[in-house]
Amino acid sequence: MCTTTTDTLEIHAKLLPLEHQIQNLSYQAALCLASHPTSHPLHAPVQRAAKRFVMRHKSSLHHLFHASELDMESVETITHSRRPPSAISPYSINIANSREQAVVNHDLNEDKYKVYCDGSGIDDMIGATAVLYRRGRPQPCILHYHLGSADAHTVYEAEAVGLTLAARLLALEDDLTYPISIYVDNQATIKSGDMLSTKSGHYLIDNFRSSIKQLKKDSKDHNFKITIHWISGHDSEPATEIPMQGSVAQQPISTEAQRQESCARWARQWMKSPRYARTIRLDPHLTAARKSFTSLVQHLPKRHISLLLWLRTRHISLNQHLYRIGKSITPSCPHCVNTLEMVQHYLLICPQYV
Ligand SMILES: [Zn+2]
Structure with missing residues (x-):
């Protein structure tokens, strides 16, 4: 539903909040550029951009390496070809x-x-x-x-x-x-x-x-x-x-280890946010660094995933939620007397649906 908070949707999709996602992607892009061998056409411009944050005429590379604070010299080099395809293994x-x-x-x-x-x-x-x-x-x-x-x-x-x-x-x-x-x-x-x-x-x-x-x-x-x-x-x-x-x-430091560490770093930052505390009440095992929800629903059709998400976030067309957003005159279940129509009641208790 359109009333579900973006934070909650993002964490279910194993996405960090946008600002952390951008920082993470920028760091990984810098890491990728830093691992090019000397023969790569971008190696020289990347080296220049990483060496100094110039005062004028800053390029995207300058901004990227200034923001990532990556030490170019310490990153491993990933070559583009390891050996001829005809090479015979010595073991x-x-x-x-x-x-x-x-x-x-x-x-x-x-x-x-x-x-x-x-x-x-x-x-x-x-x-x-x-x-x-x-x-x-x-x-x-x-x-x-x-x-x-x-x-x-x-x-x-x-x-x-x-x-x-x-x-x-x-x-x-x-x-x-x-x-x-x-x-x-x-x-x-x-x-x-x-x-x-x-x-x-x-x-x-x-x-x-x-x-x-x-x-x-x-x-x-x-x-x-x-x-x-x-x-x-x-x-x-x-x-x-x-x-x-x-x-x-x-x-040299491993780009793979740094990539994992980068994802974990931004996930840790997200966990310090007050928004995280509100989101995690839905499921204590649900964090941006884990893929518990995405792996749970990976074989389901989209409409079932939407339904599950509505149920988990409680933003679903049941009277309790509809009353809260002013779309229903009562929060009660139409089939039961003096009972809130909430997710638990709808799924487990209401004799109309159970
Ligand atoms: Zn009921």
Whole structure:
């Protein structure tokens, strides 16, 4: 109904209030422009605009970067092409059909070298680790790397860094015997190595590919074979987290992490608004950052979604609401004596409709 407040409609549609929506979109546009490689035609004008907010003749780029306060140098570069389509992967991948099958395959694997890598976030910090086991050597070799805070990096990046650490551990070994197995618990990371599209964090997987290529080049072994296996992590027992050590690495910040953080930042600002307190009374789980309502109604036709929204917001053609806006002479139910015709009564109590 046209009497429903815009705030309430926007939050149901998973939209922030307009001013926050514009700020969010501006920041994301700046982030996208900042991640262009040097070969991109916009790279030079963007660099100039971000460097200084000129006094006269300000362009849209000047306003955009002044408003976003984005540090250009810290943003990762997303290239437009990763490699020729004909390039052959230096490693093979093996993804089992099920968790159980992955464990069986792992137990049957008799490779001399096995490397396990993982990336995760703990206490809003992101880190990666890789552990190399060599048959006959009791002590494993371990490398770990602290990427930084969760608002600048993603777990996907950490998984990719874990693979690079695995390649580094292999490069440190003197007499490698092939085949070698690397185990990862994230299928998206494994598959992204073969993709040609460029997205946030892909440069880390490309680094891993380069490391394995170099390993292949340096190896004199004709049986060179490295396979990345998927194995389900954190299944039967809690994982033993290796404490992160060392200083925070100077990794460029992830555009994806910044995009998520930007959405969350404006959603947090919206939550401080008094309008939010009024809107949230309808449903405490309903926030602009969540898509609880949109996912609930995604398979319904539009007229049913409208009806649901009217019922949730109580702005519906029942006498209680119509009386409030001066369109009915009484707020009572026409079928029940001295009873307000409200949503709860209409749906659950009124003998005329139940
Ligand atoms: Zn009634």
